[in-house]
Amino acid sequence: MAAAETVPMPDTSAPDAMVAMRCLALNAWFGTTHAVRDVTLDFPAHEVTAIIGPSGCGKSTLLRCLNRMHETVPLARVEGRVLFHGQDIYADGVDPIALRRHVGMVFQRPTPFPTMSIRDNVAAGLRAQPGVKLSAAAQDEVVGRAPREAALWDEVEGRLKESATGISGGQQQRLCIARALATSPHVLLLDEPTAALDPISTQKVEELVYELRKVMSVIIVTHNMQQAARVSDRTVFMLMGEMIEMAPTRKIFTTPTDPRTESYITGRFG
Numbered sequence: 380m381a382a383a384e385t386v387p388m389p390d391t392s393a394p395d396a397m398v399a400m401r402c403l404a405l406n407a408w409f410g411t412t413h414a415v416r417d418v419t420l421d422f423p424a425h426e427v428t429a430i431i432g433p434s435g436c437g438k439s440t441l442l443r444c445l446n447r448m449h450e451t452v453p454l455a456r457v458e459g460r461v462l463f464h465g466q467d468i469y470a471d472g473v474d475p476i477a478l479r480r481h482v483g484m485v486f487q488r489p490t491p492f493p494t495m496s497i498r499d500n501v502a503a504g505l506r507a508q509p510g511v512k513l514s515a516a517a518q519d520e521v522v523g524r525a526p527r528e529a530a531l532w533d534e535v536e537g538r539l540k541e542s543a544t545g546i547s548g549g550q551q552q553r554l555c556i557a558r559a560l561a562t563s564p565h566v567l568l569l570d571e572p573t574a575a576l577d578p579i580s581t582q583k584v585e586e587l588v589y590e591l592r593k594v595m596s597v598i599i600v601t602h603n604m605q606q607a608a609r610v611s612d613r614t615v616f617m618l619m620g621e622m623i624e625m626a627p628t629r630k631i632f633t634t635p636t637d638p639r640t641e642s643y644i645t646g647r648f649g
Contacts, residue, residue: 400422401422431607446566447468482565483560484570488574489551504558505562522539525560552573552584
């Protein structure tokens with residue numbers, strides 16, 4: 380992967396084609412704080428993987444390592460490997476901007492660009508592609524597609540020229556998801572995407588997450604164990620920066636292997 384857009388495409392014949400991303404001995408620090416400790420795990424393709432654990436356990440830091448957002452924080456550093464279609468995203472010559480078009484991210488609070496219209500917010504991700512200039516027709520196609528994929532189109536179809544700040548918080552969050560989907564990513568990272576939303580908006584986002592697994596892999600950090608149980612195929616439990624257990628979600632919530640997982644799931648701490 381180089382600056383000139385050489386992100387590898389999936390090879391469905393490869394032995395690990397069913398792995399969207401892979402962490403190998405991944406460590407992350409904020410200054411002297413060791414936030415992620417020697418994590419090795421696979422994120423299956425076309426599944427929703429939930430990452431749960433108490434506050435400060437490293438789950439959001441792990442997520443940010445998957446598209447190199449962690450390194451944007453002063454004094455932050457990463458060791459280990461993260462493979463995307465078999466290539467280490469931390470290797471020399473990898474362009475983080477190119478990577479983030481294929482590994483999109485949506486944050487806890489809605490972050491629409493306040494000076495832009497709804498339409499321009501959706502198209503913003505496309506404009507960040509160096510050396511790529513889409514025709515007006517191609518942009519129109521994306522602006523029509525991405526909000527539909529984000530289950531937002533019916534609510535904003537006649538309002539595309541309006542300010543993005545004029546819609547509800549739940550709609551703004553789905554607009555941010557649409558902005559991330561505009562580049563047709565292979566992986567979508569969601570960092571507690573419903574933490575600031577009302578129950579109805581939360582339900583719409585959860586339904587969207589459930590549908591997106593058909594076309595991409597989704598990795599969601601959530602503090603809400605019920606949400607993890609509802610939307611995910613697999614769940615990762617983290618504690619004090621370590622990955623304690625990863626298993627199919629039903630197993631994690633019914634018969635976890637590690638007693639620390641059981642203690643967290645049953646509410647004894649966290």
